[in-house]
Amino acid sequence: MSEVIELPGVTEENWHELAWERGWGDGLPTVPPTPARVAAALAALEGIDLELGPVPPSGLVPTPESFAANAVMAGCRPGDLPVVLAAVRALLAPEYNLHGVLATTHPCAPLVVVGGPVRAAVGLNSGGNCFGQGTRANAVIGRAVQLVTTHIGGARPGSMDRSTQGTPAKYSWCFGENEEESPFEPFSVRRGFAPGESAVTVAACEGPHNINDHGSTTGLGLLMTIAGTMTAAGSNNVYVKGPHFLVLGPEHAATLHRDGWTVEAIRDWLWERARIPVAQFSEENRRQFEDWGVKPDGDQYTVSTGSEMLHVLVAGGAGKHSAWIPSFGATAAVSRAVPVGR
Amino acid sequence: MSSDWDVAVVGAGVAGLTAARVAAQAGLRVVAYDRMAPGGQLVNLTALHDVPGPGEVTPSAELLGRLVAAAEAAGVTMSFAEVTRVHAGASPRLETSEGEVGAGAVVVATGLSAGRLGLPGEELLVGRGISTCAGCDGPLFRGRAVAVVGDDDWTAEEALELAEVAAAVTVLVPGRPGWSAERAARLAASGRIEVLTGATVTALRGEGVLSGVVVATSGGERELAVDGLFPYVGRRGPGALVDGVATDESGRVRTDDGVRTAVPTVFVAGDARSGAPDSVPSAEADGAAAGAAAVAALRPAAGRGLRIVDPTFGVQPAGSAAEILSGGTAEWTEVALFSNSKPNATELLRGVGERLQAHWELPEIGFASKPNASAAADKDVIDWLSQRYKMVLVAVGD
Amino acid sequence: MELEKRGVVAPLLVTSTFLPLVEAQAKARRVTPRVVVVPHPVGGLNEAELAERIEAAAGALLPLADEARGSA
Numbered sequence: 001m002s003e004v005i006e007l008p009g010v011t012e013e014n015w016h017e018l019a020w021e022r023g024w025g026d027g028l029p030t031v032p033p034t035p036a037r038v039a040a041a042l043a044a045l046e047g048i049d050l051e052l053g054p055v056p057p058s059g060l061v062p063t064p065e066s067f068a069a070n071a072v073m074a075g076c077r078p079g080d081l082p083v084v085l086a087a088v089r090a091l092l093a094p095e096y097n098l099h100g101v102l103a104t105t106h107p108c109a110p111l112v113v114v115g116g117p118v119r120a121a122v123g124l125n126s127g128g129n130c131f132g133q134g135t136r137a138n139a140v141i142g143r144a145v146q147l148v149t150t151h152i153g154g155a156r157p158g159s160m161d162r163s164t165q166g167t168p169a170k171y172s173w174c175f176g177e178n179e180e181e182s183p184f185e186p187f188s189v190r191r192g193f194a195p196g197e198s199a200v201t202v203a204a205c206e207g208p209h210n211i212n213d214h215g216s217t218t219g220l221g222l223l224m225t226i227a228g229t230m231t232a233a234g235s236n237n238v239y240v241k242g243p244h245f246l247v248l249g250p251e252h253a254a255t256l257h258r259d260g261w262t263v264e265a266i267r268d269w270l271w272e273r274a275r276i277p278v279a280q281f282s283e284e285n286r287r288q289f290e291d292w293g294v295k296p297d298g299d300q301y302t303v304s305t306g307s308e309m310l311h312v313l314v315a316g317g318a319g320k321h322s323a324w325i326p327s328f329g330a331t332a333a334v335s336r337a338v339p340v341g342r
Numbered sequence: 343m344s345s346d347w348d349v350a351v352v353g354a355g356v357a358g359l360t361a362a363r364v365a366a367q368a369g370l371r372v373v374a375y376d377r378m379a380p381g382g383q384l385v386n387l388t389a390l391h392d393v394p395g396p397g398e399v400t401p402s403a404e405l406l407g408r409l410v411a412a413a414e415a416a417g418v419t420m421s422f423a424e425v426t427r428v429h430a431g432a433s434p435r436l437e438t439s440e441g442e443v444g445a446g447a448v449v450v451a452t453g454l455s456a457g458r459l460g461l462p463g464e465e466l467l468v469g470r471g472i473s474t475c476a477g478c479d480g481p482l483f484r485g486r487a488v489a490v491v492g493d494d495d496w497t498a499e500e501a502l503e504l505a506e507v508a509a510a511v512t513v514l515v516p517g518r519p520g521w522s523a524e525r526a527a528r529l530a531a532s533g534r535i536e537v538l539t540g541a542t543v544t545a546l547r548g549e550g551v552l553s554g555v556v557v558a559t560s561g562g563e564r565e566l567a568v569d570g571l572f573p574y575v576g577r578r579g580p581g582a583l584v585d586g587v588a589t590d591e592s593g594r595v596r597t598d599d600g601v602r603t604a605v606p607t608v609f610v611a612g613d614a615r616s617g618a619p620d621s622v623p624s625a626e627a628d629g630a631a632a633g634a635a636a637v638a639a640l641r642p643a644a645g646r647g648l649r650i651v652d653p654t655f656g657v658q659p660a661g662s663a664a665e666i667l668s669g670g671t672a673e674w675t676e677v678a679l680f681s682n683s684k685p686n687a688t689e690l691l692r693g694v695g696e697r698l699q700a701h702w703e704l705p706e707i708g709f710a711s712k713p714n715a716s717a718a719a720d721k722d723v724i725d726w727l728s729q730r731y732k733m734v735l736v737a738v739g740d
Numbered sequence: 741m742e743l744e745k746r747g748v749v750a751p752l753l754v755t756s757t758f759l760p761l762v763e764a765q766a767k768a769r770r771v772t773p774r775v776v777v778v779p780h781p782v783g784g785l786n787e788a789e790l791a792e793r794i795e796a797a798a799g800a801l802l803p804l805a806d807e808a809r810g811s812a
Contacts, residue, residue, distance in 0.1 A: 003655045006369035008348075010640035010648040038651045053659070060656025069651035113474060151653040401780065407759070481783070486807060506784075672748075674809050680743075680750075684784045686790060691753065694801055695777075695795030701802050701807075728746040733805065736743070737753045 003065055004035055023156055026146065026171055033069035041068040044078035045085065047342035053092045055153035056099035057160050062088075062152045070151055074144035080122050080137060083200060084144040086338045087112045087174075090202040091145065095332035101204040102155035107238055108219025108328040109169035109250030110145050111205035113313065116198030119176035124178030131208055142172030145202075158183045169207040171259070175315055179251035182314035183257035190263070190336040198338035201311075203243050204331035208323035213252070219259030222252050222322075223266065227274035230303055230324050233281055239294045241304045241328025246270070247323045249316040255300050262310045269309035273298035323326065347373045348437055350445035351418075352425045352583070355382015356622055356631040358451030358614025359409040359418075364633025365449075366416035369647070370640065373445075374382065375438065377424035380396045382453050383613075390622055406621070430586035430605040446607065447636040450584055450595060453613040454577035459491065459543050472554025472571050476500040481686075483508045483570040489555060491543055492574030493517060496620055498525040500572055505534045512566060514541040514557060515576060541714065546571075579614050590616040601632040607633050672732040678708030680727060680736045687737040695735060744773065754798060755780035762798045774808070776800045 010018045015032045031037065042050075042064055050064040062070075065303070071084050091098055091110055114124055122233050125135035133139065155161045155230055163170075179186045188199040207233075213225040226246065237244045248256065256266060278286065278299050288295075294301075304310070311333055314323075349365040351358045354376035362374040376382075390400045406718035414420070432475035436450045456474040458464060464472065473479040480503060487510040490501045497513065498521040505511045511534055518539060519526065529535050540560055547565070547681045554567040579594030586601045587610075588596040601609045611628035618624060641647065648669040681688040688711065695707045708731060710723050727734050743750035751774040752763050754808045759777055785793065 002605055004648050004649060004650050005371075006639070007647040008368070012648065015648060030650055033653055034652045035649060035651055055656065058656065061658065061659050062656050065651045066653060066655035069653040069655075072651075097602065147653065152656045156656070272348055365783060403755070403780070477783075576812060609761055686752075686785055687789055690778070690793055691795065693790070694753065694797045697794070697798035698801060702805070724742050724746075728743055729750045731748060732807065733749040733751075734743050735801070736750050 001320075005134075014330075019073075021320060023081055024151060026143065027149070027172070027243070028190075030073040030147075031075055033072040033338070037072045038065055038068045041072050041076065041078045041081055044081050045339075045341055047136040048082065048085065048196070048339040050085070051089060055092065056155075057102060058090045058152065058154040059129045059150055060154075062148065067148065067153060070147040071140075071144040074147050075140040076144050077122075077136075077140075080141050080144070081113060082338050082341065083112075083118055083122060083124075083141050083198075086200045086336045087141070087145045087202055088148050088203040090336040091149070091202060093334045093336075096202065097202065097204060097328075097331050098149065100151070100194070100330050101328055102149060102153065103162055104328060105164045106328050107163050107165055107167035107169075108204040108331070109167055109173045109207070110142070110149070111169070111203050111327075112142055112145060112174040112243075113187065113201045114141075114174065114176045114198070114338075115179060115191075115201075116193070116338065117187050117196065118198035119179075124176040125172075126178040126315050127181075129172075129208055129321075130178070130315050130317075131323070138174050138291045139172050142174030143173070146170060146172065167207045169205070169260065173205070173207070178250055178315045178317075180200055181253075183253055184263050184312070184314065187311070187313035191333075193337060198340075199335055201333050201335040203245070203333040204310075204328040205245065206327070208247065208325050211252075211322040212320065212322040213283060213322075217258040219253070219261045223261070223269055223273070226322065226324065227270055228286075230270065230274040231276045233276055233285075235303070235307075235326040236329035237326050238276065238301050239289050239292060241309065242329035242331055243293075243311060243327050243333045244304060244329075245307050245311045245313070245325035245333075247316070247322075248312065248314045249319060249322045250314055251318065251320055252322045252340060253330045255313045264307075266312055267307040269308050270310060271302070274303050276303070315320055343697060344445045347371050347445045347641055349373075349449060349633075350434070350443065351375065351449040351451055352428060352436070352580075353382060353450070353612070353614070354410075354413075354420065355453050355612060355627040356383065356405075356409060357451065357453075357614075357632070359413045360626050360629025361414045361449040361451060361609070361611050361636070362418040362629075363409075363413040365447075365636050366413070366418045368633075368637040368641070370446075370637060371419075371422050372417070372490070373419045374444075375421045375423060375436075376448055377422060379441070384449075391619065392695060395513075399643055425583070428584040428608075430584060430603070430608040434607050446640045447577055449607050449629075449632045449636055450587075450608065450610045450614050451612045451632070452580040452581055452583065454579055454594070456577065457492065457573040458550060458576040459546075459573050460576055461546050463546055466550075467546060467548060467552045470550060471569060472573070474574065476503040480504050480507050481533045481571070485509050486569040487512070487567060487570045488570035488572065489514055489543075489566060490574065491516070492573045492668045493520045494520045494574065494620060495525055497521065497574045501535055501572065502532065503530055504570075504572065505532045507703050508534065510571070512568070514535045514543060515539045516542055543571075545574075575622035584608070592616075594618070601628055606639055624683035625713050635702060643690065672730060673703075674732050676703055676708070676731045677702070677733045677735070678710060678727060678731045680734050681709070681711040681722075682737050689723075691735060691737050698735070747803075749774070751776050751801060751804055751808075753801075755782055774804055776804065786788065 016029045052062050054061050103222040122137040149155050158207045193199040211229045216222045278296050348370035349372045351362040351374040354374040362372045366372040395431040395677045416668045423454040425438050429435045435441045484507045488508045488720040489512045493515045501513045542558045543555050557566050574720040581589030581593030593611040596616045609632040611632035612625040775795050778793050
């Protein structure tokens with residue numbers, strides 16, 4: 001098929017009906033990717049290498065235009081495209097395991113965590129309600145990433161996307177780190193990027209699981225609640241292992257920091273303490289784990305394989321909440337710099 | 343169910359490929375189905391007479407190559423799924439070997455089935471003396487006697503082609519000949535062709551392999567000893583494939599006005615259409631008309647539609663073929679030849695195979711073939727070749 | 741082409757007039773065929789003409805086969 005197509009009988013007014021009929025989009029209205037809109041979006045990427053690898057499962061390589069068309073459909077403004085591009089590049093890294101991610105029954109979505117000055121430039125929310133609705137950049141960047149895999153990769157629900165229940169995170173799962181209110185070194189810097197450099201980190205993750213603790217007044221107290229939340233017998237991280245994320249609300253982060261907890265110390269403590277007694281698993285399930293080569297450490301199962309698999313960062317606004325984000329397991333946290341054009 | 347395609351073309355011969363190209367050039371999403379390779383009747387013909395103009399001859403493969411390349415360039419997707427049923431209606435649906443598919447419009451361009459006499463034992467002798475492809479199977483009858491049954495230009499052309507290899511060709515015309523004067527003259531000029539009019543084949547002779555036929559004429563019945571029989575009568579249109587459209591007594595689809603059927607979203611082009619002349623130019627004209635009619639049916643009078651960049655567009659990665667190489671567990675000493683059984687294809691393969699055998703000092707070279715060029719390769723043969731051999735030299739086109 | 745998809749090295753012997761068709765089919769099946777092209781036609785040739793075709797085809801095939809074997 002050719003890249004620019006004419007849709008007989010279609011106007012801006014009835015576009016959504018047609019797009020839906022063709023299986024395009026995610027169910028919400030999309031913006032028609034007219035050549036003019038696509039050209040305007042691509043102008044924001046001038047001077048940037050737009051080469052992308054094949055997108056599973058179709059194995060097709062997006063052209064700059066078809067990549068941009070998906071961003072336009074998602075509602076991106078031209079300035080959002082460098083962030084979407086970085087996220088798609090990261091998603092296509094072999095260790096992310098996009099093919100497996102798209103075909104699994106597990107409810108995972110491409111989590112996109114953004115750090116650095118680009119957050120302010122595109123208006124990305126890293127404060128209150130940053131996982132939720134109401135901010136354009138969060139909504140459209142995560143959505144654009146999902147549309148690229150749906151449209152070019154062909155991973156449509158029901159055919160290739162075999163998720164049992166899915167997750168609302170599949171509509172869009174993107175937020176910025178609240179670097180400004182974090183007492184720790186920015187996550188992107190710990191991922192190897194220079195301070196002041198913008199970067200994204202992606203991983204195939206579930207939606208967030210809330211950690212409510214209004215009562216604890218010490219870091220240790222908070223960690224006990226966090227560990228209690230992370231020790232879920234049904235999470236993939238117990239037996240598939242892989243990365244998982246602890247996103248601290250700024251108030252919880254401040255308490256931990258005040259009590260001398262560093263990111264390293266938090267990870268180490270949770271690795272040792274967030275363990276699940278074998279007795280919480282049925283015998284059948286334990287046999288299944290055994291068959292898969294997953295053994296308990298003594299009389300407890302660990303969450304993933306080591307402290308380094310837990311990624312700790314800060315996001316959100318006022319309040320005594322944090323979140324744990326389990327992953328698909330057979331994926332990796334992959335980071336890429338947000339490219340800067342001319 | 344949403345429609346998967348704007349236009350689905352069933353059959354990728356001259357008419358189908360042309361219809362698909364015309365619709366795709368108008369920006370529609372078009373799939374062309376052919377359970378074998380694209381080509382239709384062209385696959386079975388060696389040369390086309392009176393194409394591009396009267397008195398001129400074009401190799402059929404050349405025309406076919408052009409038609410396929412043009413359709414591909416216009417964005418037509420080729421599918422090798424077999425269409426087993428077409429449900430006509432406001433939103434036509436197709437049952438295929440790969441599942442059900444919806445389309446905004448359907449162009450039926452299946453052509454006709456192979457010729458058959460409708461006699462007892464006939465199916466058992468197909469491929470054992472009975473053939474409908476002179477270009478494919480003619481050389482099997484080198485120096486032997488064959489009969490051709492039919493009354494049209496196609497019959498005449500096949501008889502003329504057979505006369506180049508066979509010792510004697512008897513053309514059995516059920517009524518009066520319907521071929522052109524030019525072909526009548528060429529038939530008369532051949533020393534090896536005899537035409538019998540008012541002749542009906544009433545029985546087939548042969549145990550396992552054809553040895554002769556019984557022919558009834560006004561002068562009574564007589565035995566005719568032949569090793570080959572090429573029937574071009576009893577060909578049927580796609581009536582049984584398509585629900586909800588009217589057909590004539592030979593199963594060809596009736597039209598109200600050119601290529602339009604009574605169903606506004608279903609069109610028919612080429613030999614599948616009742617009353618269509620059996621020629622390449624008319625099949626092309628039908629295809630173009632059906633493609634344009636499908637576009638008109640889907641595009642309201644409002645005029646041009648919205649132009650967008652296709653969000654599903656992608657290209658094949660460079661160098662993807664190299665990755666395929668790594669499969670196969672056989673050793674490099676395991677080499678075979680696979681012939682399409684076209685004239686001289688096996689000889690050519692064997693000649694080239696001997697050269698490779700000497701070059702690599704191979705103890706032996708395997709051999710397989712498919713029974714005739716127009717059939718798809720047997721899955722079992724492909725399975726066997728792919729498990730047993732590291733390299734298979736394939737004859738695909740002449 | 742089906743053979744190549746299954747990991748068998750399967751050079752295709754085609755005549756020049758068939759080349760566009762083979763290429764188009766390969767594109768439809770998303771494979772890059774190894775093609776040995778010989779002048780059209782093959783059918784109807786006498787022995788001497790056929791020998792010429794064999795010579796031409798072998799000249800193209802042998803290096804292609806060596807390369808396939810060498811890179812495997």
